[in-house]
Amino acid sequence: MLKKTRLSCAIAIAVGATTTMIAPVHAAMLEEVIVTATKRAESAQDIPITIQALGEETLENLGIGNFKDYIRAMPGVTAGGRGPGRNEVFIRGVSAGKGGLKVAGAAGSEPNVAFYLDETPISMGGRNIDPYMTDMNRVEVLPGPQGTLFGASSQAGTVRVITNKPEYNEFSAGFDAGTSFTTGGDPSNSVEAHVNIPLIDDTLAVRLAIFNASEGGYIDNVRSSKQISLNNPSLAGATPIRETVRNDAFVEDNFNDADYSGIRAGIKFSPNEDWDILLQHMQQSIETEGVWDYDPSLGELKSQSFTPDHGDDDFDLTSLTVTGRLGGLEMVYAGSFLDRTVEAISDYSGYSDNGPYMPYYICAPGYATCGTPDLFLDQYYNVERTTHEFRLSTDIDKPLRGIIGIFADDTETIERGNWNYVASIANGFVPNAPVAGSTASDPSVRNPGVTFFNDFTRNKEEMSFFGEVAYDVTDSVTASVGARRYDIELALAGSSNYGTTSVSTTSGNNVDARLLGRSPADFQDTIWKFNVQWNVNDEIMLYSTWSEGYRPGGFNRNGGAGASATSPGIPFFYESDEVTNLEFGWKTELMDGNLRFNGSVYQIDWEGMQVITLDFDISNTAFINNTADAEIQGIEIDSIWAATDNFTLFANVSYNETEMTRVPPNIVSINAEGTPLALAPELQYVFRGRYEWSLDNNAGAFAQLSYHYTDETISSVLADASYKQDSYTTVSATLGYSRDDWSITLFGENLTDELADLFISGEDNILKTTPNRPRTIGLRFSYDI
Numbered sequence: 001m002l003k004k005t006r007l008s009c010a011i012a013i014a015v016g017a018t019t020t021m022i023a024p025v026h027a028a029m030l031e032e033v034i035v036t037a038t039k040r041a042e043s044a045q046d047i048p049i050t051i052q053a054l055g056e057e058t059l060e061n062l063g064i065g066n067f068k069d070y071i072r073a074m075p076g077v078t079a080g081g082r083g084p085g086r087n088e089v090f091i092r093g094v095s096a097g098k099g100g101l102k103v104a105g106a107a108g109s110e111p112n113v114a115f116y117l118d119e120t121p122i123s124m125g126g127r128n129i130d131p132y133m134t135d136m137n138r139v140e141v142l143p144g145p146q147g148t149l150f151g152a153s154s155q156a157g158t159v160r161v162i163t164n165k166p167e168y169n170e171f172s173a174g175f176d177a178g179t180s181f182t183t184g185g186d187p188s189n190s191v192e193a194h195v196n197i198p199l200i201d202d203t204l205a206v207r208l209a210i211f212n213a214s215e216g217g218y219i220d221n222v223r224s225s226k227q228i229s230l231n232n233p234s235l236a237g238a239t240p241i242r243e244t245v246r247n248d249a250f251v252e253d254n255f256n257d258a259d260y261s262g263i264r265a266g267i268k269f270s271p272n273e274d275w276d277i278l279l280q281h282m283q284q285s286i287e288t289e290g291v292w293d294y295d296p297s298l299g300e301l302k303s304q305s306f307t308p309d310h311g312d313d314d315f316d317l318t319s320l321t322v323t324g325r326l327g328g329l330e331m332v333y334a335g336s337f338l339d340r341t342v343e344a345i346s347d348y349s350g351y352s353d354n355g356p357y358m359p360y361y362i363c364a365p366g367y368a369t370c371g372t373p374d375l376f377l378d379q380y381y382n383v384e385r386t387t388h389e390f391r392l393s394t395d396i397d398k399p400l401r402g403i404i405g406i407f408a409d410d411t412e413t414i415e416r417g418n419w420n421y422v423a424s425i426a427n428g429f430v431p432n433a434p435v436a437g438s439t440a441s442d443p444s445v446r447n448p449g450v451t452f453f454n455d456f457t458r459n460k461e462e463m464s465f466f467g468e469v470a471y472d473v474t475d476s477v478t479a480s481v482g483a484r485r486y487d488i489e490l491a492l493a494g495s496s497n498y499g500t501t502s503v504s505t506t507s508g509n510n511v512d513a514r515l516l517g518r519s520p521a522d523f524q525d526t527i528w529k530f531n532v533q534w535n536v537n538d539e540i541m542l543y544s545t546w547s548e549g550y551r552p553g554g555f556n557r558n559g560g561a562g563a564s565a566t567s568p569g570i571p572f573f574y575e576s577d578e579v580t581n582l583e584f585g586w587k588t589e590l591m592d593g594n595l596r597f598n599g600s601v602y603q604i605d606w607e608g609m610q611v612i613t614l615d616f617d618i619s620n621t622a623f624i625n626n627t628a629d630a631e632i633q634g635i636e637i638d639s640i641w642a643a644t645d646n647f648t649l650f651a652n653v654s655y656n657e658t659e660m661t662r663v664p665p666n667i668v669s670i671n672a673e674g675t676p677l678a679l680a681p682e683l684q685y686v687f688r689g690r691y692e693w694s695l696d697n698n699a700g701a702f703a704q705l706s707y708h709y710t711d712e713t714i715s716s717v718l719a720d721a722s723y724k725q726d727s728y729t730t731v732s733a734t735l736g737y738s739r740d741d742w743s744i745t746l747f748g749e750n751l752t753d754e755l756a757d758l759f760i761s762g763e764d765n766i767l768k769t770t771p772n773r774p775r776t777i778g779l780r781f782s783y784d785i
Helices: 002-019 056-062 067-071 349-353 358-362
Strands: 052-055 077-081 087-091 113-117 136-143 157-163 172-182 188-200 204-215 257-272 275-289 310-326 329-347 375-393 400-421 450-472 477-498 507-510 521-535 540-550 578-590 595-613 623-642 647-662 683-695 699-710 728-739 742-749 759-761 768-770 776-784
Touching: 052 056, 056 067, 056 136, 067 077, 077 759, 087 113, 087 157, 349 358, 349 375, 358 400
Parallel strands: 113 157
Antiparallel strands: 052 136, 077 087, 136 157, 172 188, 172 776, 188 204, 204 257, 257 275, 275 310, 310 329, 329 375, 375 400, 400 450, 450 477, 477 507, 477 521, 521 540, 540 578, 578 595, 595 623, 623 647, 647 683, 683 699, 699 728, 728 742, 742 776, 759 768
């Protein structure tokens, strides 16, 4: 009854916000957003699938700069993570959350939401790429499985960030500069510029965008001291002499700074009226200091680190897109090469409180004395990804039309993590090295103090064939079918290595040997999509979609462990988990185009979820397996009303009921049947109002107010990582003045200074909360030619 009441309230909020809009019709028109969600350029209102699109005008109005800005503007889309470049996106509640493993993707599951920059897939498990939003054309979010057109990891949906391209016959340029001040934090600053230069009419143009943005910190690293905890299970009541480490050298207010810098350059060439060739390159660097989560036991926005936390996240992306016509067919080739490297050092001292092997490393034999627990993790993460896509499509105006294509992907992911226990040196632990015979991206002997390290290499090769065919059954009814046949080869190699006191021996898990004869593995399947569209009249469209989505499986690095006469042990390979979506939707443009009221209702079945599992019937070591099933039922509302020539109202609502429907009784590591999925708020909504008015001397002004609400969630479906995250609301406002080619905007974000729980993690054996940014007031200046 309670859930039905909340669902009714959600519908009432959305419909009420829209029905109150019924008033005399005015001449204002809504922004039309052209998208390529179906691999063709079409108005978002003409496509019979759910699309949340933020066009260029909306991106500018909202002052969106990076990942966290556009995610919060889209109900039904959530994220979990611990700072810039360390997040994952979730759509419609299809989320198991994030576990406690410090892996980024080489030895973990792939994401279930695909991320695209233009035509290039840039999805990565655990570490989304966060392209800065300079000179962007739009953001498209496509909820529900999109696997037929967008492939692996489009299981719960697809997010596409689309850049502005060179234009042939018009010079344009723009400059933006901003500064802002955060309550209790450091100031932030940004400078952005772009220029479009036509070189030859109708033939050649270049476009350049550059940016540099500094986000000031708001979390304090407080003065602290630490010893290994007497509650550590291996000490078993012992009271050793314990050395103390202090963090005096690292104490700092507002120590979580982030600097974004980069450049994007494109050149577009048209050899004739039928063909265009676009070559683009983007380079971006994110430099971070500190941490983005805090320890509530120390106080709000307080943390303690005993090492200099910092990170460098760099990527280079080169893409080539060729479009043209071959007879009556439209042809597109899209190729790309992505190289991303992340290097980071993070504090790991919390593990000393309950890490069962910690005394073995930092305490003397017999555990009479113990060294300092100043532990840190030195991480290296690199992805090199080459993709090619070739597709042909027929005339979109024909009653029978279609698109066919082929997609190839070659990805290598290298992940290294060196766990440093400084006190182990005095206890006789020798420098560590990779297990003999294992694949090693870094074969060198590690520095003294590295008592444990991982060195994994994961390779993925994919070849897929896809297509969709649509047929106009009548003048108002269209039926379509889509399919994708994929063939993916996966391989995992490397080692997990443990320190010893013997120079002559190495100890660890040789993944090459463990997976010998099993890696690489090949798997293939076909997924389907069916859609029916009914254009009731020029103002109303109804549609229904049944679709499937998938993400690739993978290897367990500890496969076979725990094997016995009665059990095969940990599975070597976990399979793809499957999502099936049934959806009914509508799109309307009423009142002469002044009122847009779109929505959908859906049910999603998620079978064989890839989750971290602990099954004591198999082993006392965790592994990934297709262990559980879940179900989601939901509704989404997206409405806009141009109330007058000056005043526009926006109401966006998402409601999801999520439930674990199958959890084997012997699995103790996962929440029980009937519990919700992770990072899946039942109710989310965004209300926004914008008023614009004209002034004398070619000037104008605007005011905008936004109200965001997100319901309570849990952080993970894993029992030992499932923390309640409270509901929260935020309020933002802007006030601007423009004249001729320039404008100035005063903006305020989180005006009520709400401290929200965006993500709670026990990853470092310390409960830490990732908050939103405190109240921020700023000023932004823009100039466009």
